[in-house]
Amino acid sequence: MSVLTEDRPTAALDAALLLASGVSKSYRTPDHLGRLVLEGIDFALREGEVVAILGKSGSGKSTFLRILAGLIPPSGGRVDYRGRPVTGPVQGIAMVFQSFALFPWLTVLGNVELGLEALGVAAAERRRRAVEAIDVIGLDGFESAYPKELSGGMRQRVGFARALVVNPDILLLDEPFSALDVLTAETLRNDLIDLWSERRIPTKGIVIVSHNIAEAVEMADRIMVFSSDPGRISAEVPIALPRPRDWESAAFRQIVDHVYTLMTTLPGRDGRRGARPEPIGLGYRLPDAAVQQLSGLIERLTEPAYNGRADLPHLADEENLDVDDLFPLIEFMQILGWANVSGGDIELTPAGRAYAEADMLPRKQMFADALLKHVPLAAHIRRVLDERPGHRAPAARFLRELEDHLSEEEAERVLETVINWGRHAEIFAYDYDDEVLSLENF
Numbered sequence: 001m002s003v004l005t006e007d008r009p010t011a012a013l014d015a016a017l018l019l020a021s022g023v024s025k026s027y028r029t030p031d032h033l034g035r036l037v038l039e040g041i042d043f044a045l046r047e048g049e050v051v052a053i054l055g056k057s058g059s060g061k062s063t064f065l066r067i068l069a070g071l072i073p074p075s076g077g078r079v080d081y082r083g084r085p086v087t088g089p090v091q092g093i094a095m096v097f098q099s100f101a102l103f104p105w106l107t108v109l110g111n112v113e114l115g116l117e118a119l120g121v122a123a124a125e126r127r128r129r130a131v132e133a134i135d136v137i138g139l140d141g142f143e144s145a146y147p148k149e150l151s152g153g154m155r156q157r158v159g160f161a162r163a164l165v166v167n168p169d170i171l172l173l174d175e176p177f178s179a180l181d182v183l184t185a186e187t188l189r190n191d192l193i194d195l196w197s198e199r200r201i202p203t204k205g206i207v208i209v210s211h212n213i214a215e216a217v218e219m220a221d222r223i224m225v226f227s228s229d230p231g232r233i234s235a236e237v238p239i240a241l242p243r244p245r246d247w248e249s250a251a252f253r254q255i256v257d258h259v260y261t262l263m264t265t266l267p268g269r270d271g272r273r274g275a276r277p278e279p280i281g282l283g284y285r286l287p288d289a290a291v292q293q294l295s296g297l298i299e300r301l302t303e304p305a306y307n308g309r310a311d312l313p314h315l316a317d318e319e320n321l322d323v324d325d326l327f328p329l330i331e332f333m334q335i336l337g338w339a340n341v342s343g344g345d346i347e348l349t350p351a352g353r354a355y356a357e358a359d360m361l362p363r364k365q366m367f368a369d370a371l372l373k374h375v376p377l378a379a380h381i382r383r384v385l386d387e388r389p390g391h392r393a394p395a396a397r398f399l400r401e402l403e404d405h406l407s408e409e410e411a412e413r414v415l416e417t418v419i420n421w422g423r424h425a426e427i428f429a430y431d432y433d434d435e436v437l438s439l440e441n442f
């Protein structure tokens with residue numbers, strides 16, 4: 001049965017349950033300048049809708065969900081729930097997190113009842129509703145079990161029961177299945193879809209953050225793709241497939257391919273061949289990818305099975321790569337100008353093929369050239385070292401620069417990444433003890 005609202009009047013469809021207008025968010029940084037994480041987000045969750053949010057790690061998905069729930073205030077813009085401004089936690093909105101966040105000293109029943117205690121519901125009523133929620137989510141018989149006695153999947157069922165016990169009007173799900181193994185995730189996901197489509201829960205709208213593209217295509221009526229730095233809605237994909245959705249069907253795969261393309265296309269690299277790439281800035285969040293993995297994947301792609309071109313979902317399957325591993329590699333290749341992505345396919349460029357076919361030494365040179373040409377941070381570090389007397393500079397010098405663009409944690413990660421790449425390319429050296437970059441022995 002479709003979760004869509006064929007049998008609902010159009011007026012109800014148009015009414016936004018949750019409306020975000022021009023939402024932005026800056027987090028405080030040590031230098032007090034603040035860092036913009038979300039910018040100009042306009043979003044409406046309509047009655048009967050499931051919306052999925054996809055985006056790279058750090059694009060602000062969780063932040064946005066917390067703002068929708070009223071758990072943190074936006075820095076700009078506003079959120080309205082059924083026409084009323086959200087200024088703090090809202091009673092009709094419940095959230096489920098990736099980490100189950102259960103209290104180990106409370107039983108299943110105790111953990112679920114907790115959701116109602118804050119609402120001031122009387123003890124007997126709490127008990128009745130908690131038992132009901134536990135039953136609905138399929139944990140019947142486990143009321144008196146403690147979290148440590150439960151499997152991961154069952155713990156997350158408790159997480160869901162705790163959210164459902166308040167009869168939420170809106171459910172906000174932040175990667176609720178990511179910590180579970182594939183089969184457990186599938187079972188729980190299907191149970192949730194059933195509860196929702198058979199209207200066994202009173203919930204009128206769901207927003208789910210996911211890292212899994214197929215999961216989003218299965219569940220959502222609409223997918224929003226977030227871009228990073230700052231997080232904005234970079235694409236919206238409506239999904240009109242009937243339910244239950246068949247992961248193997250051509251229509252399903254086509255949408256998965258399309259979303260892959262949207263997510264692996266760099267800013268300004270719209271997938272058209274010959275499209276002019278937008279240069280990336282100094283504070284660009286370099287992907288977390290290792291050169292060894294990059295070489296491995298490029299070599300695989302030149303093998304006859306692929307012949308320089310691969311369907312991304314297929315590649316992820318075949319090479320047993322999680323999107324969280326695959327996306328950084330794909331982005332790395334695109335940054336270096338070694339691959340293009342379009343129509344859900346990745347294709348090596350002539351430069352990418354040349355790298356794959358070259359021997360060790362010329363490879364190193366090609367990698368160094370590509371880094372200096374396409375990665376401004378690498379070129380910047382090299383330039384500073386060239387200019388400095390003694391050709392040395394402490395890493396902290398670059399870290400401070402990066403912190404103008406990125407959070408402390410991200411700045412460290414990006415610097416570490418570029419140092420690894422730069423050392424591999426031999427465009428500079430790094431002493432881990434002194435934390436000093438140099439051109440020693442060059």
Ligand SMILES: Nc1ncnc2c1ncn2[C@@H]1O[C@H](COP(=O)(O)OP(=O)(O)OP(=O)(O)O)[C@@H](O)[C@H]1O
Pocket residue numbers: 027028037055056057058059060061062063064407409410
């Ligand atoms: N309380 C905070 N203070 C400062 N910076 C924060 C805070 N919370 C998040 N950030 C930063 O804001 C950015 C967005 O974080 P957020 O957790 O919303 O991203 P996300 O898209 O959910 O990422 P992931 O996919 O890894 O869960 C990140 O760079 C993060 O480091």
Ligand SMILES: [Mg+2]
Pocket residue numbers: 061062063174
């Ligand atoms: Mg998150």
